[in-house]
Amino acid sequence: MSKKKTDESGLEIIETPEALAGKINKAEVFFIKNRKVVVGIVGAVLLALVAFAGYRFYIESQEGTAQQALASVVYDFEADSLQKALNGSGGNEGLLSIADSYKGTDASNLANFYAGVALLKQGKYDDAINHLKSFSSDDLLVHARAQSLIGDAYMEKNQPAEAISYYEKAAGYEKNEYFTPVYLMKLAIAQEKASKPSDAMSTYKRVVDEFPLSSEVVNAKKYMGLLEGQVGK
Template sequence: MSKKHADGSGLEIIETPEALAGKISKAEVFFIKNRKVVLGIGAAILLAIVAFAGYKAYIASQEGTAQNALSSVIYDFEADSLQKALNGSGGNEGLLSIADNYKGTDASNLASFYAGVALLKQGKFDDAINHLQSFSSSDLLVHARAQSLIGDAYFEKNQPAEAISYYKKAVDSEKNEYFTPVYLMKLALAQEKANQPADAVSTYKRVIDEFPLSSEVVNAKKYMGLLEGQVGK
């Protein structure tokens, strides 16, 4: 026998051993009828848990090796020895190898960013875009920097529409007194290149209005003045 819960919730409360035994019996019948399915689901869940734990352990073991490799190659990157940084030297792995061989590690992720920057400097814009797009960061300022660099690559490829898209992502990612005016200026230049003078004027005006103390304001006023005649302002 059972009764409705006193709080009116409609839930049933088992009152007697006989009623409880009835519930258990139903569960046993269900298990017997669906034994293969139930055991299969249980095994799949267990396998997924074991696989995930194994993957995490593998990534943890790889992280140290990858970080050591990355620390060695950063010196070449900072010295502007881009080819050495990308391909490695003296038996050390380069950024491209680290990014590819240690996927899933923080070091691989960071290597993709550095590789993207190096490739951009070398004028290898498609490769730069691929590496920068594979980079991710929870730090919004760093994320915005990566989006801006992808915009730079598209700008250099004479694809202003794509550049505009990524510059907008950089601008919208995290407002910052130092970086955002720079991204806005890049956005305005891309809009000019895309023959969108009215949009460019609005973007230059944002620099002037939202970041009056920025060093970019002087150029923003100059370029906006030149464009206003074209758009009839």
């Protein structure tokens, strides 16, 4: 057995060249026995790196084209020309095409949000839900807005139980005086429709207690009064 000693830094070092040669020999034997596995792992890692680099290059090259297409169609959206915004016009791509053709880009992500809003206004609730669920944002206020819109779509479909979870998410993001009480009111109404009067009462109370200066307080107090008989208060 080869002896080891400790140098001034406190690290253990191999005392003899023979011991070092033995270590190297063991590594060579391991590589020979497992050559296919080792080569396969290295190859897979290299392939993954190349694929990722290629994907990022493709996405970056697509982003500029997608942003230009989105800029053209947003005018139709803001003018409330929803059909043109969704399907395009005058040779311009529409929101649905941008969302589908440029997946992975920021423009595609934003197109999903715009498309969800437009489809919701058109009463195409299932399609609206799908597009809004495909949207994500680091801006918590915008993300909360998308969650609330999904809740609205479920309410229009007369599915308050499904709407509740999305209103809860919307109310839970970045609490603020402007939007949170609105989301809480929507949540309470959904809870009422889902036959959960106690939950609705608690949610209305949150509006009154946590946002006393909100314009929603008047309605919250009114609905609380109507619910008192049902919850035994």
